[in-house]
Amino acid sequence: MSRIDEIISALQAVSADPGKAVEKHREATGKGAVGIMPVYSPEEMVHAAGYLPVGMWGGRKTISRARAHLPPFTCSIMQSVMELELEGAYDMLDGVVFSVPCDTLKCMSQKWKGKAPSVVFTQPQNRKIAAAVPFLAEEYTLLKKRLEAMLGVTISGAALENSINVYNENRRIMREFCDLACAYPQVINPVKRHAVIKARFFMEKSRHSALVRELIAEINKQPAKPWNGRKVVLTGIMAEPDSLLEILEQNGFAVAADDLAQESRQFRTDVPDGPDPLTRLARQWQDFDGCSLAVDPLKPRGRMLVDTARKYGADAVIICMMKFCDPEEWDYPIYLPQLEKAGIRNIIIEIDQEAASFEQVKTRIQTLGEILG
Numbered sequence: 122m123s124r125i126d127e128i129i130s131a132l133q134a135v136s137a138d139p140g141k142a143v144e145k146h147r148e149a150t151g152k153g154a155v156g157i158m159p160v161y162s163p164e165e166m167v168h169a170a171g172y173l174p175v176g177m178w179g180g181r182k183t184i185s186r187a188r189a190h191l192p193p194f195t196c197s198i199m200q201s202v203m204e205l206e207l208e209g210a211y212d213m214l215d216g217v218v219f220s221v222p223c224d225t226l227k228c229m230s231q232k233w234k235g236k237a238p239s240v241v242f243t244q245p246q247n248r249k250i251a252a253a254v255p256f257l258a259e260e261y262t263l264l265k266k267r268l269e270a271m272l273g274v275t276i277s278g279a280a281l282e283n284s285i286n287v288y289n290e291n292r293r294i295m296r297e298f299c300d301l302a303c304a305y306p307q308v309i310n311p312v313k314r315h316a317v318i319k320a321r322f323f324m325e326k327s328r329h330s331a332l333v334r335e336l337i338a339e340i341n342k343q344p345a346k347p348w349n350g351r352k353v354v355l356t357g358i359m360a361e362p363d364s365l366l367e368i369l370e371q372n373g374f375a376v377a378a379d380d381l382a383q384e385s386r387q388f389r390t391d392v393p394d395g396p397d398p399l400t401r402l403a404r405q406w407q408d409f410d411g412c413s414l415a416v417d418p419l420k421p422r423g424r425m426l427v428d429t430a431r432k433y434g435a436d437a438v439i440i441c442m443m444k445f446c447d448p449e450e451w452d453y454p455i456y457l458p459q460l461e462k463a464g465i466r467n468i469i470i471e472i473d474q475e476a477a478s479f480e481q482v483k484t485r486i487q488t489l490g491e492i493l494g
């Protein structure tokens with residue numbers, strides 16, 4: 122097995138079994154873990170507390186018990202998270218952090234009944250005005266106090282600065298990896314690309330950075346070959362499960378870039394420099410753009426998607442619409458005409474974590490392949 126394959130399978134093992142990854146981390150470091158509800162939280166604070174921040178993105182599940190706790194039109198990801206919660210999958214966590222940028226997350230934060238205690242904070246939706254930064258810095262001050270009380274630790278300013286540096290470095294490396302995945306689609310197929318990115322939710326970030334850095338160095342040793350297939354940009358909350366990404370590969374598509382909340386939106390905006398770490402973290406939320414959950418009256422997502430498709434030579438944009446996700450559904454009629462006006466081909470597919478069959482997705486992707494020729 123090549124070193125590239127070894128690193129990718131290690132990262133695939135982590136993303137395929139988060140529970141095991143958390144247990145291994147606990148055994149190796151003696152440190153606990155804190156769940157981070159999707160989508161944007163100052164994970165650096167948990168890292169600075171010495172705990173492992175763990176992304177809670179649901180998983181492929183048949184929903185049964187969750188239906189008694191959530192309305193049937195709750196988004197697929199939160200139905201899955203609730204089902205996992207009721208199964209006790211999150212009982213190993215020492216706490217859970219909730220950001221509440223959508224109505225479903227507000228509802229989930231109030232319905233949280235897992236064994237792990239939860240802390241909730243609010244991001245300002247009017248993000249671009251000056252008052253947004255001190256407001257959020259104050260929310261983060263309260264969140265830090267609650268985390269310290271919940272975990273019985275003190276989070277020092279120096280530890281927080283260090284964690285911000287660790288996270289910014291991981292963001293930089295992930296951007297480099299995504300660019301390389303676009304240049305080497307024969308080496309990094311859509312499933313592998315996703316696994317490398319997803320593993321960062323279940324690993325201490327400097328460990329993840331070290332592995333991805335080594336992966337980048339190994340890939341760079343190889344000559345880039347011409348790609349005879351097509352390339353797409355994925356946009357939405359997430360593009361799972363692997364069977365969906367396999368359909369892309371089977372039809373000759375590579376992922377040129379993504380605009381997914383679970384992937385590039387997590388690392389495309391660094392925490393900026395500044396004297397106070399909590400204010401720096403708050404400014405990142407103001408700087409962040411192009412996500413349905415980060416309200417911006419100027420609606421830059423369509424323009425950003427067009428720019429991304431052109432920059433990476435993508436043939437089309439695939440809109441991965443999370444089932445019953447209101448924020449993503451509201452954005453769609455705004456950015457769709459911008460894609461059409463720019464002549465960017467696109468299709469929409471539904472992401473449902475309960476789905477067992479992907480025949481409709483397969484047909485759509487096959488059709489896209491035929492249209493592109």
Ligand code: SF4
Pocket residue numbers: 159196197198199223224225226358414443445446447448449
């Ligand atoms: S943003 Fe969408 S997918 Fe995420 S929790 Fe809210 S409704 Fe669900």
